[in-house]
């Protein structure tokens with residue numbers, strides 16, 4: 001009797017302790033980031049090119065999906081040799097996308113809906129048509145020092161060659177000669193993208209001022225592009241000249257290929273991490289003023305060890321979200337369930353214990369989920385992205401399972417495709433297929449534009465694969481996505497623990513649990529059916545209730561199954577809850 005009384009007295013104390021342990025999460029830790037590629041989202045003025053007003057008019061669509069933040073690919077003034085990743089004026093909006101007033105209206109509408117706007121920051125280079133580069137060519141010393149110049153090498157016959165063997169990411173020498181200057185400038189990407197000299201303090205300050213300019217306008221953070229290429233080695237350590245890079249020795253024997261060299265002097269330099277920490281200080285300056293956390297996402301296709309350095313080091317903070325690209329780089333539709341598990345575990349294993357993972361399955365640089373995996377896997381991948389522990393990132397169109405569009409050689413505009421000079425195999429390098437217009441409805445140009453033509457062709461099949469059709473179809477990728485976005489707000493997904501297993505070659509499953517609430521997510525990556533014993537997971541016993549099922553699944557929400565023998569059909573994906 002006495003014991004019982006004591007327990008009753010202790011109960012409220014345990015309850016208070018449990019609540020206190022629930023760490024209060026910040027906006028960016030729970031939200032879904034939706035990537036918009038502005039050129040292809042919605043054209044509001046009929047010129048065949050998406051624009052800012054098109055985004056503003058459709059922010060409600062994001063809200064209805066359950067999305068709290070969107071990052072926009074570049075909207076800045078650009079000659080568009082690389083569709084906005086070559087920036088001519090970091091302080092201005094590209095005319096075809098709209099005006100600064102349009103941008104202010106976008107921010108106002110986003111604030112109204114409580115959607116955060118994150119912009120793309122492209123610090124690795126500027127455009128060769130930027131005022132800075134033009135001034136540099138005219139001999140303006142301040143701007144000359146914004147770039148990286150080097151003398152050519154003259155051979156015994158008096159012919160001039162590039163300063164060293166460095167090659168551009170897009171093939172061929174990374175050096176381009178300029179008559180006006182009598183020197184070569186460095187471009188790690190296309191010729192039209194001269195690299196900025198981050199060893200020049202003026203450049204460092206200028207870039208921070210750009211960040212401040214947009215933060216002052218109300219953006220909630222930046223996604224930083226191609227960060228790994230920010231710095232080159234300090235040439236003063238090598239007698240004042242940039243040294244040759246060693247051969248990669250990987251069997252690639254074409255000296256014009258990027259893969260020919262091991263990029264020890266042009267990639268992942270220590271100074272890069274320091275610069276990220278400096279930008280974070282600027283972000284925190286703003287948080288200090290108004291309490292709102294500004295978020296930094298960094299894009300680097302690097303090893304997990306290097307990727308983790310972007311989070312911070314010692315007492316210096318860095319990016320909150322160094323992108324986790326495993327679902328893009330490490331696996332595809334041919335991967336086994338074990339390979340999927342191995343890939344998903346990677347970031348979770350390497351990340352610092354007090355940091356969050358993030359999940360990205362698609363973006364404007366990689367083929368779409370429906371094409372890299374298969375259309376049947378769209379719901380399964382969305383379950384992984386939205387229900388794994390950490391932050392979810394969705395590339396526009398993945399919520400409806402858009403497929404790569406067919407873009408003929410004649411219609412190809414991406415420099416990565418055009419630079420192949422190969423009308424047969426260009427498509428393997430082109431990024432146009434994942435950039436085709438967003439599919440709103442079955443009308444002309446999939447409802448993207450009322451114009452006669454669009455900048456890229458609309459993908460085939462849009463008559464049935466679009467937002468409007470999927471909204472009114474009970475079982476659609478879109479409606480599954482909405483349910484998952486809702487489900488992810490449950491404490492088991494926000495704060496819960498995680499365990500995963502490959503049941504066989506094809507079936508991957510994971511458990512999320514918290515305070516007695518237990519969910520199991522099962523994804524079958526192939527067409528065969530299996531009977532799975534989910535009681536493999538501790539405490540997963542008795543009856544399971546179907547919470548969300550993919551469109552390949554015959555299971556209805558509310559239907560129950562015996563945990564020890566659940567029939568999982570081909571390509572089926574389901575979220576169960578233990579009753």
Ligand SMILES: *[C@@H]1O[C@H](CO)[C@@H](O)[C@H](O)[C@H]1NC(C)=O
Pocket residue numbers: 081128129190191192193
């Ligand atoms: C910029 O570079 C592109 C090649 O990417 C070239 O076609 C263009 O003429 C260059 N512009 C200037 C002003 O040098």
Ligand SMILES: *[C@@H]1O[C@H](CO)[C@@H](O)[C@H](O)[C@H]1NC(C)=O
Pocket residue numbers: 513516538539
């Ligand atoms: C299993 O359930 C027990 C009793 O509710 C709980 O104490 C334990 O933490 C659970 N373990 C797991 C792995 O779910």
Ligand SMILES: CC(=O)N[C@H]1CO[C@H](CO)[C@@H](O)[C@@H]1O
Pocket residue numbers: 082085086122124169189190193225226
């Ligand atoms: C990896 C990568 O290509 N990064 C960006 C920086 O530079 C090139 C050229 O702008 C762009 O293609 C990128 O998006």
